[in-house]
Amino acid sequence: MxxxxxxxxxxxxxxxxxxxxxxxxxxxxxxxxxxxxxxxxxxxxxxxxxxxxxxxxxxxxxxxxxxxxxxxxxxxxxxxxxxxxxxxxxxxxxxxGNGSSVAEYVLTGILILRRQAYFSSQAMLAGEWPRQALIGREGSGCTLGLVGFGAIARETARRALALGMNVVAFDPHLAADAPEWAGVARQDSLATLLEVSDAVSLHVPLTDETRHLIDDEALRRMKHDAILVNAARGGIVDERALAAALTDGRLAGALLDVFEQEPLPSGSVLDGVPNLILTPHIAGVTExxxxxxxxxxxxxxxxxxxxxxxxx
Known part of the structure; x- marks a missing residue:
């Protein structure tokens, strides 16, 4: 047997x-x-x-x-x-098998980070009432940039468009005249996508070409009030550079589901970084x-x- x-x-x-x-x-x-x-x-x-x-x-x-x-x-x-x-x-x-799960995870994270109000529980319990500080922004009308435009990214785009978001994407491996681009603004370079996006979600495998694809230089191209989501593979984002960008206020927030080392090591550079949500490689796993x-x-x-x- x-x-x-x-x-x-x-x-x-x-x-x-x-x-x-x-x-x-x-x-x-x-x-x-x-x-x-x-x-x-x-x-x-x-x-x-x-x-x-x-x-x-x-x-x-x-x-x-x-x-x-x-x-x-x-x-x-x-x-x-x-x-x-x-x-x-x-x-x-x-x-x-898990495209819809990842797509929902990405969009949920973006909506939470853009509103910011969901982080107010402790302040509320302490008797504070921080309405002005937590007004936040809507998802509708923002520009979502997808790095990589495979099946999961397309699932994400479909849901984002239904929420009223504008979607742009960069994928050098997908032909410019491919029918998959319908409804999405194709970008000629990663740099252009980073510059125009209010939220960026990564959908590429980890290869020699994509390792630290989002490094300090890439992060500096993003809007200061933009959000980064990585539910693809750890190592695509330079975690030290991201920690510095968030700490310095050069980025509004980030959601990481994958990491260069899993589980996270003691003393991670991500410890104590503001406006950062961390989850244990769970984006694609629902019941x-x-x-x-x-x-x-x-x-x-x-x-x-x-x-x-x-x-x-």
Whole structure:
């Protein structure tokens, strides 16, 4: 019987569906215990991971029977794709499963940061009444800049347009005459997008090209009352530069769901930074999206293993 190892959280219903036909090891502690993980995959035919489990050359060497990696999500920077291809291991991300969750997260963060009033609880309980300081701004009529214009960014754009926002986007990998640009103002450069946007949301993978894409120079191009949201990948934003921009008042606010090091280390440069919201890589994870992605991944892994079994 083929063995599947699941190293990070997954919907219980999807896990149960795999137990009907496969030997399943479901242990979320494996992501933090490398030795136990390498032992667990020694006889595994499939592994299902999120973003923290490193599927690298060491793991692949420890898993000679591995045939498929199921990714509970779409980011692949924790998976060595070249090493997988060399070993004949199929990588199956869950495309389309969490687009609506990320889009809602991005827009919620922008609306909260533009209004600012939602941070007044402690002042209110202390007897203060800071109405003038917390008037804030509406989302309607503001310009949302999307860096990258793939499926999730397009989901975000659709919802933003329904809220009355103006949407601009920059994506050098999408042809200028592509139909996806309908209703959105295509920008010729990142610099132009940063200069015209009231809120900027990142929707690109982490690569050598995008690492610290939003650095000090990029932040200085943004409006002083603009907002930055990163729910894509940690490392795209230079966290030290962002901390300085927020502390100096050169940026109105930021929402980060992803970080250069996860979990955040003690003494992070983000500690104590004003007008900054931090969440633990949760933008794409809701009850609904978790169920969709989990079942999608379970089906992907099952399909590969059954196809290999039939073809042998």
């Amino acid at each position: 083929n063995k599947i190892v699941i190293t990070e959280f997954m919907d219980e219903g999807a896990v149960l569906s795999l137990k009907d036909g496969f030997e399943v090891t479901f242990d979320t502690g494996l992501v933090d215990d490398r030795r136990a993980l390498l032992e667990a995959v020694a006889d595994a035919h499939a592994i299902i991971v999120r973003n923290r489990t490193q599927v690298d050359a060491e793991l692949l060497a420890a898993a000679p029977h591995l045939k498929v990696v199921g990714r509970l999500g779409v980011g692949l920077d924790n998976i060595d794709l070249e090493a997988c291809e060399a070993q004949g291991v199929v990588v199956k991300p869950a495309h389309g 609904e999206s978790n169920a969709r992605i989990s079942q999608m991944t379970a089906d992907n892994v099952r399909e590969v293993l059954e196809w290999i079994e039939v073809s042998v």
